[in-house]
Amino acid sequence: MTETEKETSTKTITKEVDEQSPESIVKEIEQSFSLISKTASSFDNRYITKVFRDLGPLRRKLTKPILVTIINKLYPDSHSNKQYLIEVLDGINSDSGETKMEIDHENNDDIEVDVDEDILIPEVELYVHLLVQVFLLDQNQLEKLNTLNDNIIQLMKLYNKRSLDFIEAKIWFYIARTKELLEDLHTIRTELLNSLRTATLRHDTETTSSIITLLLRNYLLTHDINQASNLVEKTIFPENASNALAARYYYYLARISAIQLDYSTAHEYVIAAIRKAPQTNLANGFIQSATKLSIIIELLTGDIPELKTFKKNEIGNYEPYFYVTKAVKLGDLNLFSKVVNQYEELFKKDDNFTLVLRLRQNVIKTGIRIISLSYSKISLKDICIKLHLDSEESTEYIVSKAIRDGVIEASINHQKGFMQSKELLDIYSTKLPQSEFDQRINFCLQLRNDSVKSMRYPSDNDNKSELNGKSDSKGDEIDLIRAIEDGDLDDFMD
């Protein structure tokens, strides 16, 4: 789906990236090691956020020799983990055979490594694993990645440190992604559930939220809605999870509720998902799927989406959705069946086909609504002809159902065979304006409260480091703020 699209785009970029010298990349990675160890010592997870921000560009530059160099430097020869890491990298025909020579040569040069003593802290170790994972994924070495993943899972079980949360969350993402690409969705569930339990017990918000979304995705890919909704019921999604994860979570929730016919809840969720999604072009794929879903849900609730929804994003194929909306808006059954037939494949690709099929009844209902608005009295026969229904009798039942569902305010005179619309009341004498006003005010207040909550205040740790007068802390701070301004977008780089 969206991820796959992005996957291919990253691959094309890989080739375009200009040849940066391997040494500088190795240096870059080592720099991130030092940032990571800083996290480990200061418990400030923002350093990791910065590392992950750089992961996107770095990912395109990774080659096998670079990784081998890093691993060689990092692990003493006797270390057990080194063996399998090198093993999985072995036998990959990296296209940069020439650079390998240089690297080997450079290896002897021994760049001074100042992080030597604390080099094998778990954070760094897992980060290296993550790099190898990403590399294998980009090289499409899924089988190897799969065997590596088993090792990583075992490795992660050994550690219990809060500073690992971010890395672990990311690693789980790639593990699940591998399984998905291998179309082996069932086997990973046990591990995911186990680690979800561990993460929840440790109050590890990052991993918890990441795994919940992964599980939901896994269930939805097998269309196992029952399981998915059970999971949602039994777990609590951490409130302060990163926006990108929350957006995904809401998207899945919207999907689940839509399938369970709970359209109003689904609508709320899908709107939340779109609002929470990062506003960069990296998240385009996500926003597109979410928008498509929201169009369908809006139609199912009986509303017509605004025209600008379709024009908002230049990229993306909204055409089928546009025509479906048109058919519903006109209440034209023939047009509707034509559109559904024509775009069946596209709807199936987006996983929205079943939802679109349900729209048929809405087409009829809007048709009836339009008629009831334009005529104060009309014979059932005329309705039948206008809406292309089968017979007068079925028209009577359909109209009567529409009245019951509250689509129109009308009554039927059975003997004379006509439908009479009720005169529109003065809307300001009802409580509708009041409740509408209340809704909007509540939304504004909620928005304000949320923004107050999400403001960042300096923590105690920061004060301490400033008191110590460390020279690098200021520069770091600026970098970090930049990283935060860019948001947690890196999640969508995947």
Place this chain on the structure above:
Amino acid sequence: MSLQKLTAELYQSFEQGNYEQCQKLLPPIRIELIKHNLLVPLLNNTTTKNQINDLKISQRILEIGVLSSLLTNNYTGFENFFSQLKPFYLNKKLYHKHELNTDTTKIISLNLLYLLSKGLISNFHIELEIIFNSDQYNIEQDKYLQFPINLERNLMEGNYIKIWKLLNQKTNLPCIEYEHFIDTLIHALRFEISKSIDKTYKFLPINNCKNLLYFPQELSDSEFEKALFEEFGINNWRLENGNIYFDKSDGDIDLEGEEESQEHAVIKNVLGYSEQIESIV
């Protein structure tokens, strides 16, 4: 008794239509299946060809379980057996060919009908989602699957006349097991219609109402009234002078209370706003 013997006996009684006997045979067979690790298809028992063949047999046993439970009106049994069958149907190793008009689709569609007759629409759609997204079924050409899907579609549209026609002609039914749901479905259908009628008309001649609800004309008015009150829990319809009047008066009584609660709501809202503003300022 050994598993083979029991299975043979089960097949035999099923073919003879002795469904009671099937029901009696099934529990010991199930225990045997568990002993042989054949009740659930797992990763470790779907590797060799022999194992898959064995599992096919246990699938057949469970299918007999579903059908015989249904035919003996044992609905909890039906639900149980169906949920045990599900892993079989979802297992890609057991199913690589196209399923069209087979027992599999028949049983799935029976389950769909069961959910419909119970009014569990959202579960119905959850099942449908799985079927639509699996490429082993060809929904448009499968006579079994088409039936419940059409039924639901017409029900949601309010096209009750089509449903009535579908249900009322036994020749329309793809197989005999469907007859089991006809009565409940007709009852559900009448219930839906009565709810619509209640909202739609001010008054209606009794005879027309019988027609709309698909009750026979010969039914006497008093019997009709009794059926309405008892089966559908209707209590605000008045039968007078050959007409039925639909009382909408409950609405008026409520209005006063509603107005009061509306005032309360306004006060509550405004107080809420002022509280919030205070916290902001």
